[in-house]
Amino acid sequence: MADYNDTTRLKILKGLSEIEGTEEVVKQLQDNLVALWKIEKPFAKNLFAKLELDKAGSEVYFDMWVKYVVQKCDKLHVSKSVINKLSRRHGDEGLLKMFNALAQAEVGKNIQGKLTSALITSWKNQEKSTRDVYELLELNVKSEFNEPINVKLFSMWVQYAVHMQDTDIGAVINRCNLDFRVAILGDLKQIKGMNGVVQLLQNSLLGHFLNFEGSYQDQVVQVFRDLNLQNDLLRNPNLDLFYSFTEKLDRGKTKEEWLITAARAACGDMVLNKILEAAKKNDQTAKLLRRELDKQKILQNDNAFNAYLEGQLQLIQE
DSSP states (O other): TTTTTTHHHHHHHHHHHTTTTHHHHHHHHHHHHHHHHHHHHHOOHHHHHHHHTTTTHHHHHHHHHHHHHHHHGGGGGOOOOHHHHHHHHHHHHHHHHHHHHHHHHHOHHHHHHHHHHHHHHHHHHTOOHHHHHHHHHHTTTTSSSSSSSHHHHHHHHHHHHHOOOOHHHHHHTTSSSSSHHHHHHHHHTTTTOOOHHHHHHHHHHHHHEEEEEESSHHHHHHHHHTTTSSSSSSGGGTTTHHHHHHHHHSSSSHHHHHHHHHHHHHHHHHHHHHHHHHOOOOOOOOOOOOOHHHHHHHHHHHHHHHHHHHHHHHHHHH
């Protein structure tokens, strides 16, 4: 195939894709072409036109274009006009296939947003109910909700449900497990127009956390873990919910004190040090937390030294 030009290779690929039992060969040829495009770096819209995806381009071409966009989306611009052409030629199924590929790879947030807007507009024009969309996204059959792709699909459904105003979104979300509710909260916080749902979900989670039992330290550590704050601590979208929880405790400690206490217990000092050291020099949150960590370490060392002295005095007295 190396001796053929792109046009010939594409024709061969299309022909092979129509022959039963050639799936493995087709996949290999697709991967080879995508690898070549990664080197040549064509614009997404130019490749879209070359593959005639706005006319009668085959599914095998469309799949390759999606793979290329997924692998190069950090350096690609996919315009609204391309997405509109994609919608007209490949319908909601094509838009959703592309969205799923990007969401699965956890890349292309900007493109995901454009695809979501196009899908929501299409569903509104078709007057689909929120239940129809819920089933279309297969959210009724998902067994592993915590996968990144399912969080994104659920967020898409929430955005549509907000537009339709015919569903108790809070009730649907609250039927999900805790890990998923935390993940969906973090995702919705990054989407415009979701303030009402975010506040509803945040209040529900805060109420859940306030019912925890045990010492205050045990509680903050549990909330820290449940919010998955060890993942990208300083930029975690749910950090504010942790702070809201500590304010409810009202035990004379600052939110930074509680956060460092919880982080040390959940992550350990070594990991926490790496997180804070990796922060930007002008990150004020990191500076406050570094100061608090140093203070707690000094206090811990002082307490350990005092305990040692007391032990020695007891030995002398005996």
